[in-house]
Amino acid sequence: MFPRPIEQTSRTMQIGYQVALPLALILWLLPLIGVAITSVKPASDLAAGNYFGLPSALAFSNYAEVFTQSPIGQYIWNSFKVTIPTVIGTLVLSCLTGFALGIYRFRGNIWVFFMFVAGNFVPFQILMVPVRDMTVNLGLYNTTTGLVLFHVAFQTGFCTLFMRNFIRALPRELIEAARVEGVSEFRIFWYVVLPLMRPAIAALSVLIFTFIWNDYFWATVLTTSKETQPVTAGLYSLNGQWIAQWQLVSAGAIVAALPPVAMFFLMQRHFIAGLTLGAVK
C-alpha cells in the first residue's frame, strides 16, 4: 500500500493524521459550508451585517420562500422529465451497441467504436447551431422531448464505450456454449448477456442521471420558458432576479443540487465504478 499505512507509523503521526483529516475536509468544503449556513440565515441577519457568523435563528423559511416565490418546483419537475427518459433511452441504445461491438468481430467494428469514442470528446459548441436548427425544424424547440433526444444521442457515445468494454470482459465461453446449444443470437442477448450487465447498467444509470441533471449548456440552448427549463437553467434566471438575496440564492442552489447528491450517496459504489472505468488496467 502506498503511502505507508498510518498504523505502522509513530503515535504522534497517527494523532496528527486524525486531526488533519477533519481540518482538511472543512477547508476543502468551506465554500459549501458557507453557502449551507447562508441558506438558513434570516434576511435580517444579512441586513444587519451578520454575514460571517452563525445565523441568529434557523430560517428554514428561506427554503419555503424559494418554493412559493419562484417556479423552482416546476424547474425541478422539468429536470426529472428530461433526466429519467434520457437515462432509459441511453441505456437501451447502448446495451444494443455495446453488445454488437463487444461480442462480434466484423469489418469496421473498431471504426464504429472509435466514432462513438471520438464523438464523445467534441466541444458541444460545434454541435450547437445545427442541433438547435434541427430541433426548431422538428417543432421540438423549447420542449423536454427535444432536449431528451439530443441527450440520448450524445450520451450513447460514452455509454457505448462503457458497455462495450464491460461486455468484452465477460467470459466468452458462456456465449459459445449457448451457440452450441442452438440458442439464437437475440436470445443470447436477452437471456445470457443482459442479466450479466446489471452492474454496468446500475453504474451508467447513476452517472447519466448526474450528468444530465447537471447539464446547463443544452438546457439554455434548447429550452427557454419556465414550463420546460430544467433547474440548472432555471437557477440562472432566478440568480438574476434574486440580486443580493444570498439567502435565497443559497437555498435554491442547495435544493437544485440535492437529487444528484442523494443519488450519489445511495449508489456510491456504482457511481465510482462507472467513473473510474479505465483508471486501472
Added chain:
Amino acid sequence: MSHASTDARSRTWWRENQQKLTPYIFLIPGVIFFLVYVIIPIFQSFWISGFDWDGLGEKQWIGLENYRELFDDDAFYTSLKNNIIWLVLYMLAVPAGLGIAIFLNQKVRGIRAYKSLFFFPFVISQVVVGLIFAWFYAPNFGLFYILIERLTGSGVAILADPDLVTYGIIAAGLWPQIAYCMILYLTGLNAVDPEQIEAARLDAAKGFKMLWYVILPQLRPATFMAVVVTVIGALRSFDLVSIMTDGGPFGSSRVLSFYMYEQALSEYGYRMGYGASIAVILFLIMMVFISGFIWKMVDDERKGL
C-alpha cells in the same frame, strides 16, 4: 404448402446468417442517433461557418469572410488567451488530485466517508458550484473577500476585476475537477501491486523517490484518464463563465465556448455563421488533443487484441 416452405427456407437462411447480421441490427438505432445528432452536425457547422446567417432568414454565402473577421476581433483573442490560461491552470487538478488521493489512501476508521465527502464537489452541478463561488467572492460579505480583507486590510472583488476574474473562475472550476482526478487516483492506488512496493521498500526507496519510480508508472492509466478529462473540461468550460460573470466585466472572462454562444444566440442578434466559425476553431484546437488520445487508445487496443 409453398408458403410454408419459403417460410422454412427463410428461417434457415436467417439461422445461418444471424451471426453476421445481428451486430448490424443492434447497431442501427444507436448509430443513426449518433450520426444525426453528433457526427453530421460537426460537418454542418463547418459548412454554416461560410455563411452570413441570422438563423431564420436566407443564408448568404460569404466564404471565409467570418474567419477574416475573427482574426481581426479583439474579443476572439481575449477568449483564446483565456482558454489557454484555463488549459494550463486546469492541469493543476491532476497533481492536486494525486496529492489528496495519497493523503486519503489510508485505512483508518471513517475514511470512506471522508473520501466521499472530498469527492462531493464533483457531484453537484457547475451552476451550483458557480453560485457557491460567486457567494464566496462576493464583495463585502463573501467568505473569501472577508478573509482577504482581514489579511491585507482591503478586500478584492475578484469577479469585478478584469485582470483577476478568469483566475477566480478557474479556481471555482478546479474544485470539482480536483475531486474527479482524486477519485481516479484513489482507484488507481488501490490497484498498485503491493509486492513491488515491498520490494522497493527493501531497497530503501521511500517518499518522493518511491512515488516517482515505483508508484507513478503503475498509475499511468489513471494519469491518462485524468489528463484527458481535464483537457476536455478546460476546453468545454462554459457553465461557470456564464453563471458567474456572463463573460464580464467588459468581456474579460470570455472563453471561446462562451463567446461562440454569445455571438450565435445573444440578445444583440443572432450571428449563426460567425458563431459556427468560432466553434470550428475551438473544435480544431480540441482535435489536436482528441487525435492524440484516440491514437493512444487505438494503440492500446491493437496491443490488447
